[in-house]
Amino acid sequence: MPSTPDTTTFVVEMRNIVKAFPGVLALNSVNFQLRPGEVHVLLGENGAGKSTLIKVLSGAYKTDSGEILVDGQVVSISTPQDALDQGLRFIYQELSLAKNLDIARNMFLGMEPTRGGLVDEKTLYARATQYLKKFHIDLDPRETVSRLSVTEQKMVEIARALTTKAKVLVLDEPTDVLEDRSRKDLFAVIRQLKKEQGVAFVYISHRYAEVAEIGDRVTILRDGSNVGTYEIKDLAFDKMIELMIGGEVKKQYPDLRTPSDENALRVENICRGRVLDHVNLVIKRGEIVGVTGLMGAGKTELGRAIAGVDPFDSGEIYVHEKRIRPRSPQDGIRDGIAYLPEDRKSLGLIQDHTIRDNYAYPSLYRLSTLGIVNQSRLDKEVVGIMGRLSVKAPNGRTFAMQLSGGNQQKVVVAKWLGAECQVLIFDEPTRGIDINGKREIYGIMEELLERGVGILMLTSDYTEALEMSHRIIVMRRGAICREFARGEAAESDILREAIGEIPAMAQTEAPKAAAAVG
Amino acid sequence: MQRQLREIAGPLLGLVLIWVVIWALAPIARDWEAIDNVLENSTGSGLFIMCCGMTIALIGNCLDLSVGSIYALVSVVVGQLLVAHMFWPLAVVIGLGAGALCGITNGVIVVKTGIPTLIATLGTQLAFRGVADMWGAGVDMEQFGKNFDWLGSGLPGPLLLSAIAFLTIWFILSKTRLGFQVYAQGGNAEVARLAGIPVKRNIVLIYMICGIMAALGAIVYTARVDFAYVDRGQGMEMWAIAGVVIGGTSMFGGVGGVSRTIIGVLIYESIFAGLIYLHYDAFWQLVATGAVLIVAVWVDHTQRRASASRRPGVTSAKKRSLWNRVGIGS
Numbered sequence: 001m002p003s004t005p006d007t008t009t010f011v012v013e014m015r016n017i018v019k020a021f022p023g024v025l026a027l028n029s030v031n032f033q034l035r036p037g038e039v040h041v042l043l044g045e046n047g048a049g050k051s052t053l054i055k056v057l058s059g060a061y062k063t064d065s066g067e068i069l070v071d072g073q074v075v076s077i078s079t080p081q082d083a084l085d086q087g088l089r090f091i092y093q094e095l096s097l098a099k100n101l102d103i104a105r106n107m108f109l110g111m112e113p114t115r116g117g118l119v120d121e122k123t124l125y126a127r128a129t130q131y132l133k134k135f136h137i138d139l140d141p142r143e144t145v146s147r148l149s150v151t152e153q154k155m156v157e158i159a160r161a162l163t164t165k166a167k168v169l170v171l172d173e174p175t176d177v178l179e180d181r182s183r184k185d186l187f188a189v190i191r192q193l194k195k196e197q198g199v200a201f202v203y204i205s206h207r208y209a210e211v212a213e214i215g216d217r218v219t220i221l222r223d224g225s226n227v228g229t230y231e232i233k234d235l236a237f238d239k240m241i242e243l244m245i246g247g248e249v250k251k252q253y254p255d256l257r258t259p260s261d262e263n264a265l266r267v268e269n270i271c272r273g274r275v276l277d278h279v280n281l282v283i284k285r286g287e288i289v290g291v292t293g294l295m296g297a298g299k300t301e302l303g304r305a306i307a308g309v310d311p312f313d314s315g316e317i318y319v320h321e322k323r324i325r326p327r328s329p330q331d332g333i334r335d336g337i338a339y340l341p342e343d344r345k346s347l348g349l350i351q352d353h354t355i356r357d358n359y360a361y362p363s364l365y366r367l368s369t370l371g372i373v374n375q376s377r378l379d380k381e382v383v384g385i386m387g388r389l390s391v392k393a394p395n396g397r398t399f400a401m402q403l404s405g406g407n408q409q410k411v412v413v414a415k416w417l418g419a420e421c422q423v424l425i426f427d428e429p430t431r432g433i434d435i436n437g438k439r440e441i442y443g444i445m446e447e448l449l450e451r452g453v454g455i456l457m458l459t460s461d462y463t464e465a466l467e468m469s470h471r472i473i474v475m476r477r478g479a480i481c482r483e484f485a486r487g488e489a490a491e492s493d494i495l496r497e498a499i500g501e502i503p504a505m506a507q508t509e510a511p512k513a514a515a516a517v518g
Numbered sequence: 519m520q521r522q523l524r525e526i527a528g529p530l531l532g533l534v535l536i537w538v539v540i541w542a543l544a545p546i547a548r549d550w551e552a553i554d555n556v557l558e559n560s561t562g563s564g565l566f567i568m569c570c571g572m573t574i575a576l577i578g579n580c581l582d583l584s585v586g587s588i589y590a591l592v593s594v595v596v597g598q599l600l601v602a603h604m605f606w607p608l609a610v611v612i613g614l615g616a617g618a619l620c621g622i623t624n625g626v627i628v629v630k631t632g633i634p635t636l637i638a639t640l641g642t643q644l645a646f647r648g649v650a651d652m653w654g655a656g657v658d659m660e661q662f663g664k665n666f667d668w669l670g671s672g673l674p675g676p677l678l679l680s681a682i683a684f685l686t687i688w689f690i691l692s693k694t695r696l697g698f699q700v701y702a703q704g705g706n707a708e709v710a711r712l713a714g715i716p717v718k719r720n721i722v723l724i725y726m727i728c729g730i731m732a733a734l735g736a737i738v739y740t741a742r743v744d745f746a747y748v749d750r751g752q753g754m755e756m757w758a759i760a761g762v763v764i765g766g767t768s769m770f771g772g773v774g775g776v777s778r779t780i781i782g783v784l785i786y787e788s789i790f791a792g793l794i795y796l797h798y799d800a801f802w803q804l805v806a807t808g809a810v811l812i813v814a815v816w817v818d819h820t821q822r823r824a825s826a827s828r829r830p831g832v833t834s835a836k837k838r839s840l841w842n843r844v845g846i847g848s
Binding site: 346 | 693694695696697698699701702705706708709710711712713714715716772773
């Protein structure tokens with residue numbers, strides 16, 4: 001393998017790829033060239049065609065016309081197996097692990113080390129341990145995957161892809177669920193792999209900051225067309241955004257108004273086992289309090305306990321200074337607290353139900369008299385809210401699964417607006433949503449504030465926490481370790497508080513780990 | 519209305535085709551008698567009423583294997599009361615109450631233990647039949663009187679009660695809060711819980727309704743044959759599930775409707791009738807129904823997968839296996 005990028009031949013070249021779906025031209029004669037040993041970022045809004053292009057390359061979709069070359073040879077990729085045979089590896093946004101198996105089994109699925117025809121468990125677990133350590137994934141290889149959080153599962157997937165000999169590794173928003181530390185480790189590994197083995201990366205991301213950090217070149221897609229391929233160092237940030245959205249860059253975060261003096265929510269000394277440790281917080285009406293911290297710091301657990309989704313051991317909760325005791329989400333909603341889960345796909349919406357029905361579920365008690373649902377009122381409200389939040393769908397009878405990520409999130413928000421709660425707990429409100437979608441979600445949050453709602457925003461995106469909160473609370477090991485006022489902190493301050501002390505392993509083993517891959 | 523018609527279009531077309539074939543090959547079937555037969559068979563046995571209950575159960579993801587035993591148990595209860603000269607409407611109400619009680623038992627077991635519905639209702643299937651045997655074995659229960667017998671005789675009685683059962687379930691599913699909640703929790707129990715839906719209470723209610731419907735079915739048939747007998751309803755739960763699923767209600771919960779169930783039941787009853795007109799052996803009925811069941815679910819499954827992948831960005835249909843849903847496996 002050449003150690004310097006060879007500019008004459010491409011490891012993967014896609015020529016004039018056309019792919020149409022009923023009513024949509026998803027890819028309009030797209031050209032894409034991948035050099036050996038480069039990190040090529042694929043940028044574009046949701047629906048720009050990134051995923052479709054990748055699915056063509058992976059054999060999941062057949063092209064209508066166009067050809068794919070690997071190492072200068074025209075190849076036919078019509079099944080996922082063809083792509084694998086060509087040395088192409090894919091990590092998708094959606095998890096694809098066998099949940100009933102443990103981590104090590106998943107990492108070596110289909111290529112378990114064997115001895116005498118039987119799986120050599122000793123080697124299996126030893127190698128799994130070695131790889132997990134390499135990426136600073138502090139997990140037991142014998143842990144069953146179904147017991148892991150989404151984030152942890154993602155890490156296992158990445159570790160799995162990197163255990164096989166890969167010529168090209170396609171990463172579809174890999175860091176979206178990773179926290180800062182793991183992301184840095186992942187980048188170190190990517191750099192090592194491309195330098196020493198000439199592995200080429202196709203990297204799809206929404207995080208513009210990391211595009212410059214990791215990418216060599218970038219291809220920008222808009223409405224199914226390639227609007228340009230650039231060396232990243234030659235491309236200004238604003239220009240990049242402009243190309244992507246095809247217009248002027250609008251301001252991403254709204255200005256936040258001063259909240260009122262009244263308390264929307266007051267939480268005192270909430271404790272739950274080892275997960276939550278005497279948490280106190282106050283949210284004013286019209287205020288966003290951002291809670292951030294590393295994975296496992298207890299953000300989600302805090303939100304779920306307050307809303308009555310999970311039980312807690314002790315502590316008191318007040319909504320508008322009235323003591324409440326939520327023992328179930330039903331209680332929480334009745335008392336005015338709603339929890340909007342992070343995992344939209346499996347917890348936010350029922351995918352094969354319509355927008356209308358999904359909207360109705362939390363509001364059924366409000367919408368019905370004597371147990372009968374007032375459906376004309378429901379229909380009217382659905383039309384109203386879809387217009388207000390500009391949900392892009394033909395009508396309320398559209399199924400949730402037919403919507404893009406951003407529109408799904410809008411429906412999730414719509415559904416909880418309908419419940420008319422005084423306190424909304426947003427768990428990772430904009431994860432996996434593109435720049436326009438994010439702006440719209442922030443706009444909706446701002447509108448909620450004007451109506452006197454208090455918002456608890458649980459986020460691992462530090463920029464979001466800094467820009468979209470009146471106050472920022474940093475959690476560590478189930479306790480609040482620091483509170484910052486708006487504008488008081490920088491990302492590095494938050495990170496320092498979130499980590500606490502820098503763990504010895506991360507410092508000493510990162511370079512070693514990267515070297516071990518090579 | 520148009521939307522509902524579209525939803526049942528597939529099964530309806532199948533039903534029409536079956537009759538076209540029957541009428542083409544068997545001229546003797548070309549009269550009202552043939553249709554009347556099919557209607558009487560599906561309503562008079564109480565099967566259709568039971569299917570109405572099973573529809574709400576499957577939509578709410580509450581599989582109920584005990585309906586056949588409830589059917590036997592209620593037959594015995596009502597038979598005993600009538601033999602003891604109880605005023606017949608009171609006996610009917612008590613019979614329905616017994617069905618409700620059985621259903622509540624199912625629901626409470628599922629909610630309190632958290633064991634898979636398949637296992638829970640398999641257990642109660644045996645237990646309810648045991649109770650029926652205890653009360654009814656060796657006892658003569660017959661000749662209940664004209665008024666009671668009207669409920670099951672000929673077409674009018676069974677048809678009326680079937681219509682009541684159908685309209686009740688239809689009303690619950692499409693108009694009431696409970697109906698919305700049943701769809702929600704059948705679609706995704708955790709989403710439903712987060713939306714403040716009392717999932718556990720509803721499970722008990724769903725089983726109760728299903729039990730009441732099985733009881734009503736048992737009453738119709740007991741009146742029709744004018745005697746009660748403990749050995750009734752063996753394997754009937756399978757016919758009930760088949761009718762619902764052939765109609766196009768999902769085995770996986772959250773999708774379906776009771777109007778589809780009418781078509782589902784009529785499809786296999788028509789096949790039975792057709793095979794008889796065409797002089798096939800009765801055993802072929804089972805083979806044919808089995809085949810229809812498999813084809814119906816397969817068509818539904820493929821359609822759903824197609825609609826899920828119709829748009830880019832939507833990659834996978836529901837990756838839920840049947841066995842996961844009924845609780846076997848992880």
